[in-house]
Amino acid sequence: MKNSAISEGPKDAAPHGPAGGISLGPLPTQIGFLLRLAQLAVFHDFIRSFSAVDIRPAQHSVLTLIQYNPGIRQAELSAVLGIKRANVVPLLDGLEKRKLVRRIRAESDRRSYTLHLTDKGLELMKILTRLREEHETRLRDLIGEEACGTLLELLPKLQKMSSDPVGDDLAEGE
Amino acid sequence: MKNSAISEGPKDAAPHGPAGGISLGPLPTQIGFLLRLAQLAVFHDFIRSFSAVDIRPAQHSVLTLIQYNPGIRQAELSAVLGIKRANVVPLLDGLEKRKLVRRIRAESDRRSYTLHLTDKGLELMKILTRLREEHETRLRDLIGEEACGTLLELLPKLQKMSSDPVGDDLAEGE
Numbered sequence: 487m488k489n490s491a492i493s494e495g496p497k498d499a500a501p502h503g504p505a506g507g508i509s510l511g512p513l514p515t516q517i518g519f520l521l522r523l524a525q526l527a528v529f530h531d532f533i534r535s536f537s538a539v540d541i542r543p544a545q546h547s548v549l550t551l552i553q554y555n556p557g558i559r560q561a562e563l564s565a566v567l568g569i570k571r572a573n574v575v576p577l578l579d580g581l582e583k584r585k586l587v588r589r590i591r592a593e594s595d596r597r598s599y600t601l602h603l604t605d606k607g608l609e610l611m612k613i614l615t616r617l618r619e620e621h622e623t624r625l626r627d628l629i630g631e632e633a634c635g636t637l638l639e640l641l642p643k644l645q646k647m648s649s650d651p652v653g654d655d656l657a658e659g660e
Numbered sequence: 661m662k663n664s665a666i667s668e669g670p671k672d673a674a675p676h677g678p679a680g681g682i683s684l685g686p687l688p689t690q691i692g693f694l695l696r697l698a699q700l701a702v703f704h705d706f707i708r709s710f711s712a713v714d715i716r717p718a719q720h721s722v723l724t725l726i727q728y729n730p731g732i733r734q735a736e737l738s739a740v741l742g743i744k745r746a747n748v749v750p751l752l753d754g755l756e757k758r759k760l761v762r763r764i765r766a767e768s769d770r771r772s773y774t775l776h777l778t779d780k781g782l783e784l785m786k787i788l789t790r791l792r793e794e795h796e797t798r799l800r801d802l803i804g805e806e807a808c809g810t811l812l813e814l815l816p817k818l819q820k821m822s823s824d825p826v827g828d829d830l831a832e833g834e
Contacts, residue, residue, distance in 0.1 A: 508740050511728035513721060516792070517799055517808065518702045520815035522717070525695040526742065530822035532692050543696070547687060554685035566682050568700065618690070625691055629817045634691060636810060641694035643803045648704035 521644075531624060535617050539610065544569065546614055548577060549603065552587060553611050557600040559592065586610055695818075705798060709791050713784065718743065720788055722751060723777065726761060727785050731774040733766065760784055 513519045532543055541549070547567055552558055564574040578601070581587040586607035589599040603611065626634050687693045706717055715723070721741055726732060738748040752775070755761040760781035763773040777785065800808050 508725070508732065508736060509728040510740070511724045512789075512792070513724055514816070515812060516796065517811055517815070518699070518706050518717065518795075519721065520812065521695060521699040521702055523742065524815045524818035524821075525692070525699045527819045527822040528692045528695055534822075543692065547693065550685045550687055551682070554683040558682065562682060566684070568697065615686075618686070621692075622690065625818075625821060628820055629814065633814050633817070637691055637814060638689060638694065640803065640807050640811060641691070641698045642688070643807070644698035644799075645701045646802055647698075647799060648701040648708075 517644075528625065532618075532621050535621050536614070539613055539617070541610075541614060544577060545581060546618070548574075548581065549586065549607060549611060549614065552601045552603050553608070556602050559598050559600055560589075561598070563601065581607075691818075702799065706792075706795050709795050710788070713787055713791070715784075715788060718751060719755060720792070722748075722755065723760065723781060723785060723788065726775045726777050727782070730776050733772050733774055734763075735772065737775065755781075 529543055532546075536542070536546060544567075548563060548569075551563055551567060555562075560574060560578065561571070563569070564571045567574075569577070578587060578589065582589060584606075585604055588602045588604055590602060592598045592600050629637075703717055706720075710716070710720060718741075722737060722743075725737055725741060729736075734748060734752065735745070737743070738745050741748075743751070752761060752763065756763060758780075759778055762776045762778055764776060766772045766774050803811075
Protein backbone atom coordinates (compact mmCIF):
# COMPACT_ATOMS: atom_id res chain seq x y z
CA MET A 487 0.00 0.00 0.00
CA LYS A 488 3.07 2.24 0.15
CA ASN A 489 4.16 4.44 -2.68
CA SER A 490 7.44 2.63 -2.87
CA ALA A 491 5.53 -0.39 -4.18
CA ILE A 492 4.64 1.55 -7.29
CA SER A 493 6.90 1.43 -10.27
CA GLU A 494 7.87 4.80 -11.62
CA GLY A 495 7.25 3.80 -15.21
CA PRO A 496 7.71 6.07 -18.16
CA LYS A 497 5.23 8.93 -18.00
CA ASP A 498 4.34 8.50 -21.63
CA ALA A 499 3.74 4.76 -21.50
CA ALA A 500 1.16 3.95 -24.15
CA PRO A 501 -1.80 1.78 -23.11
CA HIS A 502 -0.58 -0.97 -25.38
CA GLY A 503 3.04 -0.87 -24.39
CA PRO A 504 4.50 -2.58 -21.38
CA ALA A 505 2.87 -0.53 -18.65
CA GLY A 506 6.17 0.23 -16.92
CA GLY A 507 5.54 -2.09 -13.99
CA ILE A 508 1.98 -0.87 -13.57
CA SER A 509 -0.48 -3.74 -13.34
CA LEU A 510 -3.57 -3.50 -15.51
CA GLY A 511 -5.26 -6.12 -13.31
CA PRO A 512 -8.02 -7.91 -15.21
CA LEU A 513 -8.35 -5.16 -17.85
CA PRO A 514 -6.24 -6.87 -20.58
CA THR A 515 -8.55 -9.89 -20.45
CA GLN A 516 -11.63 -7.76 -20.96
CA ILE A 517 -12.82 -7.70 -24.54
CA GLY A 518 -14.61 -4.35 -24.08
CA PHE A 519 -11.42 -2.67 -22.86
CA LEU A 520 -9.34 -4.16 -25.69
CA LEU A 521 -11.98 -3.22 -28.26
CA ARG A 522 -11.86 0.39 -27.12
CA LEU A 523 -8.04 0.58 -27.24
CA ALA A 524 -7.94 -1.13 -30.64
CA GLN A 525 -10.66 1.15 -31.99
CA LEU A 526 -8.84 4.27 -30.76
CA ALA A 527 -5.58 3.15 -32.38
CA VAL A 528 -7.21 2.22 -35.70
CA PHE A 529 -9.27 5.44 -35.76
CA HIS A 530 -6.15 7.39 -34.93
CA ASP A 531 -4.48 6.14 -38.11
CA PHE A 532 -7.69 6.73 -40.05
CA ILE A 533 -8.11 10.26 -38.66
CA ARG A 534 -4.49 11.15 -39.38
CA SER A 535 -4.75 9.96 -42.97
CA PHE A 536 -8.15 11.66 -43.58
CA SER A 537 -7.11 14.91 -41.91
CA ALA A 538 -5.45 15.97 -45.20
CA VAL A 539 -8.97 16.45 -46.59
CA ASP A 540 -10.51 17.47 -43.22
CA ILE A 541 -12.84 14.47 -42.96
CA ARG A 542 -13.60 12.58 -39.72
CA PRO A 543 -14.57 8.88 -39.60
CA ALA A 544 -18.27 9.63 -38.97
CA GLN A 545 -18.30 12.06 -41.89
CA HIS A 546 -16.71 9.37 -44.04
CA SER A 547 -19.42 6.88 -43.03
CA VAL A 548 -22.16 9.40 -43.83
CA LEU A 549 -20.69 10.31 -47.21
CA THR A 550 -20.25 6.62 -48.07
CA LEU A 551 -23.85 5.83 -47.17
CA ILE A 552 -25.14 8.73 -49.28
CA GLN A 553 -22.88 7.69 -52.16
CA TYR A 554 -24.23 4.14 -52.11
CA ASN A 555 -27.83 5.21 -51.45
CA PRO A 556 -28.48 8.47 -53.26
CA GLY A 557 -31.76 9.89 -51.98
CA ILE A 558 -31.46 8.27 -48.54
CA ARG A 559 -33.34 10.18 -45.83
CA GLN A 560 -31.81 11.74 -42.79
CA ALA A 561 -33.74 9.44 -40.44
CA GLU A 562 -32.59 6.32 -42.29
CA LEU A 563 -28.99 7.49 -42.22
CA SER A 564 -29.25 8.19 -38.51
CA ALA A 565 -30.77 4.76 -37.80
CA VAL A 566 -28.48 2.70 -40.00
CA LEU A 567 -25.26 4.31 -38.74
CA GLY A 568 -26.36 4.53 -35.12
CA ILE A 569 -25.82 8.29 -35.03
CA LYS A 570 -28.31 10.23 -32.90
CA ARG A 571 -30.55 12.58 -34.85
CA ALA A 572 -29.29 15.48 -32.77
CA ASN A 573 -25.77 14.74 -34.01
CA VAL A 574 -26.62 13.90 -37.61
CA VAL A 575 -28.07 17.38 -38.27
CA PRO A 576 -24.91 19.43 -37.53
CA LEU A 577 -22.85 16.77 -39.28
CA LEU A 578 -24.94 17.16 -42.45
CA ASP A 579 -24.96 20.95 -42.05
CA GLY A 580 -21.18 20.89 -42.18
CA LEU A 581 -21.07 18.69 -45.27
CA GLU A 582 -23.70 20.84 -46.99
CA LYS A 583 -21.78 24.01 -46.19
CA ARG A 584 -18.71 22.48 -47.82
CA LYS A 585 -20.91 21.72 -50.84
CA LEU A 586 -20.26 17.98 -50.58
CA VAL A 587 -23.88 17.03 -49.83
CA ARG A 588 -27.22 18.40 -51.01
CA ARG A 589 -30.48 18.07 -49.10
CA ILE A 590 -33.53 17.93 -51.36
CA ARG A 591 -37.05 18.11 -49.99
CA ALA A 592 -38.78 14.73 -50.49
CA GLU A 593 -41.65 14.88 -52.99
CA SER A 594 -43.64 12.26 -51.12
CA ASP A 595 -43.23 13.91 -47.73
CA ARG A 596 -42.54 17.64 -47.72
CA ARG A 597 -41.33 17.51 -44.13
CA SER A 598 -38.41 15.19 -44.87
CA TYR A 599 -35.25 15.58 -46.91
CA THR A 600 -33.41 13.21 -49.19
CA LEU A 601 -29.64 13.33 -49.31
CA HIS A 602 -27.37 13.40 -52.35
CA LEU A 603 -23.68 13.85 -53.03
CA THR A 604 -22.74 16.82 -55.17
CA ASP A 605 -20.18 16.49 -57.96
CA LYS A 606 -17.66 17.87 -55.50
CA GLY A 607 -18.74 15.19 -53.01
CA LEU A 608 -18.30 12.47 -55.62
CA GLU A 609 -14.82 13.79 -56.45
CA LEU A 610 -13.90 13.76 -52.76
CA MET A 611 -15.09 10.14 -52.47
CA LYS A 612 -12.41 9.12 -54.98
CA ILE A 613 -9.73 10.57 -52.72
CA LEU A 614 -11.33 9.07 -49.61
CA THR A 615 -11.47 5.65 -51.25
CA ARG A 616 -7.77 5.81 -52.01
CA LEU A 617 -6.92 6.96 -48.46
CA ARG A 618 -9.15 4.23 -46.99
CA GLU A 619 -7.45 1.57 -49.09
CA GLU A 620 -4.04 2.78 -47.96
CA HIS A 621 -5.24 2.67 -44.34
CA GLU A 622 -6.53 -0.87 -44.82
CA THR A 623 -3.27 -1.95 -46.42
CA ARG A 624 -1.38 -0.67 -43.37
CA LEU A 625 -3.76 -2.63 -41.15
CA ARG A 626 -3.35 -5.81 -43.22
CA ASP A 627 0.44 -5.40 -43.23
CA LEU A 628 0.35 -5.06 -39.43
CA ILE A 629 -1.74 -8.09 -38.45
CA GLY A 630 -1.82 -10.21 -41.62
CA GLU A 631 -4.49 -11.21 -44.11
CA GLU A 632 -5.77 -14.15 -42.09
CA ALA A 633 -6.24 -12.13 -38.89
CA CYS A 634 -8.15 -9.48 -40.87
CA GLY A 635 -10.48 -12.17 -42.21
CA THR A 636 -11.04 -13.50 -38.70
CA LEU A 637 -11.87 -10.03 -37.36
CA LEU A 638 -14.29 -9.34 -40.23
CA GLU A 639 -16.07 -12.53 -39.23
CA LEU A 640 -16.02 -12.11 -35.43
CA LEU A 641 -16.61 -8.38 -34.91
CA PRO A 642 -20.13 -8.31 -36.38
CA LYS A 643 -21.15 -11.04 -33.93
CA LEU A 644 -20.31 -8.75 -31.02
CA GLN A 645 -22.86 -6.22 -32.25
CA LYS A 646 -25.55 -8.53 -30.91
CA MET A 647 -24.44 -7.67 -27.35
CA SER A 648 -26.84 -4.76 -27.54
CA SER A 649 -30.20 -4.49 -29.22
CA ASP A 650 -29.97 -0.71 -29.10
CA PRO A 651 -26.52 0.61 -30.03
CA VAL A 652 -28.21 3.79 -31.23
CA GLY A 653 -28.39 4.75 -27.56
CA ASP A 654 -24.70 5.40 -27.91
CA ASP A 655 -23.28 7.23 -30.81
CA LEU A 656 -21.02 6.41 -33.71
CA ALA A 657 -20.20 10.08 -34.18
CA GLU A 658 -19.02 10.73 -30.65
CA GLY A 659 -15.66 10.09 -29.13
CA GLU A 660 -13.81 9.40 -32.31
CA MET B 661 -30.86 8.32 -58.32
CA LYS B 662 -34.59 8.59 -57.69
CA ASN B 663 -36.10 8.35 -54.26
CA SER B 664 -38.08 5.33 -55.35
CA ALA B 665 -34.80 3.44 -55.57
CA ILE B 666 -34.39 3.80 -51.83
CA SER B 667 -35.83 1.19 -49.59
CA GLU B 668 -38.06 2.52 -46.84
CA GLY B 669 -36.53 0.29 -44.23
CA PRO B 670 -37.60 0.34 -40.62
CA LYS B 671 -36.71 3.67 -39.07
CA ASP B 672 -35.17 1.92 -36.10
CA ALA B 673 -32.99 -0.41 -38.12
CA ALA B 674 -29.95 -1.15 -36.00
CA PRO B 675 -26.52 -0.78 -37.62
CA HIS B 676 -25.95 -4.48 -37.29
CA GLY B 677 -29.33 -5.62 -38.54
CA PRO B 678 -30.25 -6.03 -42.14
CA ALA B 679 -30.17 -2.44 -43.25
CA GLY B 680 -33.62 -2.57 -44.82
CA GLY B 681 -32.33 -2.55 -48.38
CA ILE B 682 -29.85 0.22 -47.64
CA SER B 683 -26.38 -0.57 -48.92
CA LEU B 684 -23.52 -0.02 -46.53
CA GLY B 685 -21.09 -0.01 -49.47
CA PRO B 686 -17.58 -0.95 -48.38
CA LEU B 687 -18.23 -0.11 -44.69
CA PRO B 688 -18.87 -3.72 -43.51
CA THR B 689 -15.45 -4.75 -44.81
CA GLN B 690 -13.71 -1.97 -42.88
CA ILE B 691 -12.21 -3.16 -39.63
CA GLY B 692 -12.32 0.34 -38.11
CA PHE B 693 -16.05 0.65 -38.75
CA LEU B 694 -16.75 -2.83 -37.35
CA LEU B 695 -14.56 -2.17 -34.33
CA ARG B 696 -16.54 0.96 -33.51
CA LEU B 697 -19.93 -0.79 -33.84
CA ALA B 698 -18.73 -3.78 -31.80
CA GLN B 699 -17.28 -1.51 -29.14
CA LEU B 700 -20.51 0.51 -28.88
CA ALA B 701 -22.59 -2.67 -28.49
CA VAL B 702 -20.26 -4.23 -25.91
CA PHE B 703 -20.01 -0.94 -23.97
CA HIS B 704 -23.77 -0.60 -24.13
CA ASP B 705 -24.19 -3.88 -22.28
CA PHE B 706 -21.42 -2.90 -19.86
CA ILE B 707 -22.93 0.55 -19.24
CA ARG B 708 -26.39 -0.88 -18.68
CA SER B 709 -25.11 -3.40 -16.16
CA PHE B 710 -22.88 -0.86 -14.34
CA SER B 711 -25.55 1.84 -14.29
CA ALA B 712 -27.03 0.18 -11.17
CA VAL B 713 -24.00 1.51 -9.26
CA ASP B 714 -23.62 4.66 -11.41
CA ILE B 715 -20.21 3.72 -12.81
CA ARG B 716 -19.10 4.33 -16.42
CA PRO B 717 -16.51 2.18 -18.25
CA ALA B 718 -13.74 4.78 -17.90
CA GLN B 719 -14.46 5.10 -14.17
CA HIS B 720 -14.27 1.32 -13.90
CA SER B 721 -10.87 1.30 -15.62
CA VAL B 722 -9.58 4.04 -13.32
CA LEU B 723 -10.82 2.30 -10.16
CA THR B 724 -9.33 -1.01 -11.33
CA LEU B 725 -5.96 0.59 -12.00
CA ILE B 726 -5.91 2.25 -8.58
CA GLN B 727 -6.98 -1.01 -6.94
CA TYR B 728 -4.14 -2.93 -8.56
CA ASN B 729 -1.61 -0.11 -8.13
CA PRO B 730 -2.33 1.65 -4.85
CA GLY B 731 -0.35 4.89 -4.78
CA ILE B 732 -0.30 5.28 -8.56
CA ARG B 733 0.06 8.90 -9.68
CA GLN B 734 -2.42 10.84 -11.73
CA ALA B 735 0.01 11.25 -14.62
CA GLU B 736 0.75 7.52 -14.73
CA LEU B 737 -2.95 6.70 -14.71
CA SER B 738 -3.56 9.15 -17.50
CA ALA B 739 -0.70 7.76 -19.61
CA VAL B 740 -1.43 4.07 -19.06
CA LEU B 741 -5.16 4.34 -19.78
CA GLY B 742 -4.81 6.84 -22.60
CA ILE B 743 -7.08 9.35 -20.90
CA LYS B 744 -6.15 12.98 -21.43
CA ARG B 745 -5.02 14.80 -18.29
CA ALA B 746 -7.78 17.35 -18.80
CA ASN B 747 -10.32 14.52 -18.57
CA VAL B 748 -8.67 12.53 -15.79
CA VAL B 749 -8.98 15.40 -13.31
CA PRO B 750 -12.81 15.76 -13.34
CA LEU B 751 -13.09 11.97 -13.45
CA LEU B 752 -11.02 11.67 -10.26
CA ASP B 753 -12.86 14.63 -8.71
CA GLY B 754 -16.12 12.74 -9.14
CA LEU B 755 -14.73 9.54 -7.62
CA GLU B 756 -13.23 11.50 -4.72
CA LYS B 757 -16.52 13.29 -4.08
CA ARG B 758 -18.23 9.90 -3.86
CA LYS B 759 -15.55 8.89 -1.35
CA LEU B 760 -14.35 6.00 -3.53
CA VAL B 761 -10.85 7.39 -4.15
CA ARG B 762 -8.44 9.39 -2.01
CA ARG B 763 -5.73 11.66 -3.36
CA ILE B 764 -2.69 11.87 -1.10
CA ARG B 765 0.09 14.38 -1.71
CA ALA B 766 3.26 12.50 -2.70
CA GLU B 767 6.04 12.74 -0.12
CA SER B 768 8.77 12.71 -2.75
CA ASP B 769 7.17 15.40 -4.90
CA ARG B 770 4.78 17.76 -3.15
CA ARG B 771 3.32 18.87 -6.46
CA SER B 772 1.97 15.43 -7.36
CA TYR B 773 -0.69 13.21 -5.84
CA THR B 774 -0.86 9.47 -5.30
CA LEU B 775 -4.19 7.72 -5.65
CA HIS B 776 -5.75 5.16 -3.32
CA LEU B 777 -9.11 3.40 -3.02
CA THR B 778 -11.03 4.06 0.18
CA ASP B 779 -12.71 1.19 2.03
CA LYS B 780 -15.91 2.22 0.28
CA GLY B 781 -14.04 2.04 -3.03
CA LEU B 782 -12.76 -1.45 -2.24
CA GLU B 783 -16.30 -2.56 -1.35
CA LEU B 784 -17.59 -1.17 -4.64
CA MET B 785 -14.88 -3.10 -6.54
CA LYS B 786 -16.39 -6.37 -5.27
CA ILE B 787 -19.72 -5.46 -6.84
CA LEU B 788 -18.05 -4.22 -10.03
CA THR B 789 -16.06 -7.45 -10.31
CA ARG B 790 -19.25 -9.49 -10.08
CA LEU B 791 -21.03 -7.28 -12.67
CA ARG B 792 -18.01 -7.47 -14.97
CA GLU B 793 -17.91 -11.25 -14.74
CA GLU B 794 -21.62 -11.44 -15.58
CA HIS B 795 -21.02 -9.15 -18.56
CA GLU B 796 -18.13 -11.34 -19.73
CA THR B 797 -20.23 -14.47 -19.37
CA ARG B 798 -22.91 -12.93 -21.60
CA LEU B 799 -20.22 -12.10 -24.15
CA ARG B 800 -18.77 -15.62 -24.02
CA ASP B 801 -22.23 -17.13 -24.34
CA LEU B 802 -22.85 -14.96 -27.39
CA ILE B 803 -19.73 -15.65 -29.46
CA GLY B 804 -18.21 -18.74 -27.81
CA GLU B 805 -15.08 -19.44 -25.80
CA GLU B 806 -12.84 -19.93 -28.82
CA ALA B 807 -13.84 -16.65 -30.48
CA CYS B 808 -13.16 -14.83 -27.20
CA GLY B 809 -9.67 -16.33 -27.08
CA THR B 810 -9.03 -15.27 -30.67
CA LEU B 811 -10.15 -11.70 -29.96
CA LEU B 812 -7.99 -11.49 -26.83
CA GLU B 813 -5.06 -12.44 -29.03
CA LEU B 814 -5.84 -10.26 -32.07
CA LEU B 815 -7.17 -7.02 -30.58
CA PRO B 816 -3.94 -6.03 -28.79
CA LYS B 817 -2.09 -6.31 -32.12
CA LEU B 818 -4.32 -3.59 -33.57
CA GLN B 819 -3.13 -1.16 -30.92
CA LYS B 820 0.12 -0.89 -32.85
CA MET B 821 -1.74 0.99 -35.61
CA SER B 822 -1.03 4.14 -33.67
CA SER B 823 2.00 5.11 -31.68
CA ASP B 824 -0.01 7.79 -29.90
CA PRO B 825 -3.48 6.62 -28.92
CA VAL B 826 -3.38 9.13 -26.08
CA GLY B 827 -4.17 11.75 -28.69
CA ASP B 828 -7.67 10.29 -28.62
CA ASP B 829 -9.37 9.49 -25.39
CA LEU B 830 -10.54 6.37 -23.64
CA ALA B 831 -12.94 8.40 -21.52
CA GLU B 832 -14.76 10.06 -24.38
CA GLY B 833 -17.57 8.76 -26.49
CA GLU B 834 -18.47 5.82 -24.35
